[in-house]
Amino acid sequence: MGDFRYNGKMYYNPVEFAMDRIGGTWKMPILWRLKDRVMRYSELQKDIPHISQKMLTTQLRELEDDGFVVRKVYAVVPPKTEYTITERGLRAIEVVKVIRNYGLELMDEMGINDK
Amino acid sequence: MGDFRYNGKMYYNPVEFAMDRIGGTWKMPILWRLKDRVMRYSELQKDIPHISQKMLTTQLRELEDDGFVVRKVYAVVPPKTEYTITERGLRAIEVVKVIRNYGLELMDEMGINDK
DNA sequence: CAGGATCCTGAACGATACTG
DNA sequence: CAGTATCGTTCAGGATCCTG
Numbered sequence: 001m002g003d004f005r006y007n008g009k010m011y012y013n014p015v016e017f018a019m020d021r022i023g024g025t026w027k028m029p030i031l032w033r034l035k036d037r038v039m040r041y042s043e044l045q046k047d048i049p050h051i052s053q054k055m056l057t058t059q060l061r062e063l064e065d066d067g068f069v070v071r072k073v074y075a076v077v078p079p080k081t082e083y084t085i086t087e088r089g090l091r092a093i094e095v096v097k098v099i100r101n102y103g104l105e106l107m108d109e110m111g112i113n114d115k
Numbered sequence: 116m117g118d119f120r121y122n123g124k125m126y127y128n129p130v131e132f133a134m135d136r137i138g139g140t141w142k143m144p145i146l147w148r149l150k151d152r153v154m155r156y157s158e159l160q161k162d163i164p165h166i167s168q169k170m171l172t173t174q175l176r177e178l179e180d181d182g183f184v185v186r187k188v189y190a191v192v193p194p195k196t197e198y199t200i201t202e203r204g205l206r207a208i209e210v211v212k213v214i215r216n217y218g219l220e221l222m223d224e225m226g227i228n229d230k
Numbered sequence: 231c232a233g234g235a236t237c238c239t240g241a242a243c244g245a246t247a248c249t250g
Numbered sequence: 251c252a253g254t255a256t257c258g259t260t261c262a263g264g265a266t267c268c269t270g
Binding site: 109 | 134
């Protein structure tokens, strides 16, 4: 497996590439919310604790650029924007589920319980 | 799912916790190397392109502290250290495999081929 | 309502030199 | 050989203010 480039950035293995698409602090939480319903910007913000406006916006843009979500803007006042998960996003969810289950397993085994 | 704390750091979901254990740039590449054989420090360094001494050392320490690898030091001159993956590490490998396969799939679908 | 534009901090990561 | 120690850089993410 050789090195490769995407969007001007170097990657050294497929794991790194995948994690740049759906990793970071916020992308999985966002995709997770969208997995079974369409949501507005403000709904996402209310639903995801601790996320800042900037992070919500930039992460949504990247997810959109990579084809994981679709952004639909309605020309109304006040503005209304809806985010919908795509087929590609739904397949990412399968990976998120695996990681999430593994996290729960690890937490259990390490004696961590939510406070 | 509430918030929780581990080693003085806050986590807001199990995914975040899992990725802090096996995520980052280097942990998966390291575990991947160790999945089917015991390796010495210098072997790992030769085998993992672009990794610095500092990163190799700190990531190995964290993996050890979290119980993913075992470090065995031989009291010889020159020094010899062997790293062995644990049962916990082997289960992490299953997750890495899923992410890796997903990365390959994504790359294929996005038209990326190693150069 | 759904953002854009700036400025800023801290943690992650890298480069280099040195050592038991 | 297998690290430590130190310094420097980069970048994810946060805080704040502004707007169509």
